[in-house]
Amino acid sequence: MSEETKKKPANISRRDFIRDAGIVVGGTAITSTFLMSACGKEVEVTKTITDTVTKYICPVCSQEFTSLDALKTHYDGTHDSQPAGDSPFITLTVNGMVENINVTRTETLRDCLREKFGLYSIKDMCSGYGACGSCSVIVNGRPLLSCMILACECDGAVIETAEGVAKSNPALVDAYVLHQCMQCGYCTPGFIVTAKALLDKKPNAGEEDIREILAGNICRCGTYPAHIRAIKDVVD
Numbered sequence: 001m002s003e004e005t006k007k008k009p010a011n012i013s014r015r016d017f018i019r020d021a022g023i024v025v026g027g028t029a030i031t032s033t034f035l036m037s038a039c040g041k042e043v044e045v046t047k048t049i050t051d052t053v054t055k056y057i058c059p060v061c062s063q064e065f066t067s068l069d070a071l072k073t074h075y076d077g078t079h080d081s082q083p084a085g086d087s088p089f090i091t092l093t094v095n096g097m098v099e100n101i102n103v104t105r106t107e108t109l110r111d112c113l114r115e116k117f118g119l120y121s122i123k124d125m126c127s128g129y130g131a132c133g134s135c136s137v138i139v140n141g142r143p144l145l146s147c148m149i150l151a152c153e154c155d156g157a158v159i160e161t162a163e164g165v166a167k168s169n170p171a172l173v174d175a176y177v178l179h180q181c182m183q184c185g186y187c188t189p190g191f192i193v194t195a196k197a198l199l200d201k202k203p204n205a206g207e208e209d210i211r212e213i214l215a216g217n218i219c220r221c222g223t224y225p226a227h228i229r230a231i232k233d234v235v236d
């Protein structure tokens with residue numbers, strides 16, 4: 001048996017899948033794999049052709065069919081109307097404002113907050129690999145990397161960004177200015193929200209606490225000592 005695997009871009013439409021699934025590659029015994037978007041997830045569809053049997057396997061429930069039409073009918077009737085669509089509707093409380101928005105299944109919280117809320121304090125220094133901390137936001141009281149979270153997982157979350165910290169803890173921002181914690185400033189919002197989350201939880205945080213909480217924030221300009229001085233200033 002020969003095999004051929006055909007990869008499609010992640011955003012392949014269902015129509016593209018149906019069209020491609022109809023292609024028969026030469027040979028008498030062939031298995032080919034297709035990718036399609038179903039319920040917002042990328043899934044594989046397997047079509048197996050043998051000398052005597054052609055099977056069409058549902059990408060969602062693995063049920064087998066002997067014709068593409070039968071698979072299409074099954075998919076339309078069973079899976080296509082499931083509530084998990086491509087644009088879930090979620091509610092976020094961001095810097096005190098409650099918003100109802102549509103997001104895509106693959107949209108990160110970082111992209112959502114920047115593009116839908118215009119909160120450009122949220123940065124990306126590591127191309128979304130979760131390695132720099134410049135995209136940090138406070139989610140339900142915890143400092144988290146917004147590039148590593150899907151927006152659709154945050155339904156009902158209370159979120160604070162550096163824009164919010166400017167209002168909720170101006171003393172911290174003033175201390176950052178006083179101690180010149182920024183050089184280029186690109187990393188600074190990520191540090192500030194992380195520090196704010198610490199102070200919310202532990203108003204009398206010591207130097208060890210500060211060093212520990214800031215361990216995941218990277219500054220290419222090397223401003224690390226200034227952050228500690230600024231946060232200690234707010235604590236004292």
Ligand code: FES
Pocket residue numbers: 123124125126127128129130131132133134135136145146147148
């Ligand atoms: S962009 Fe670097 S940790 Fe999120």
Ligand code: FES
Pocket residue numbers: 181182183184185186187188218219220221222223
């Ligand atoms: S101030 Fe430039 S990266 Fe931190």
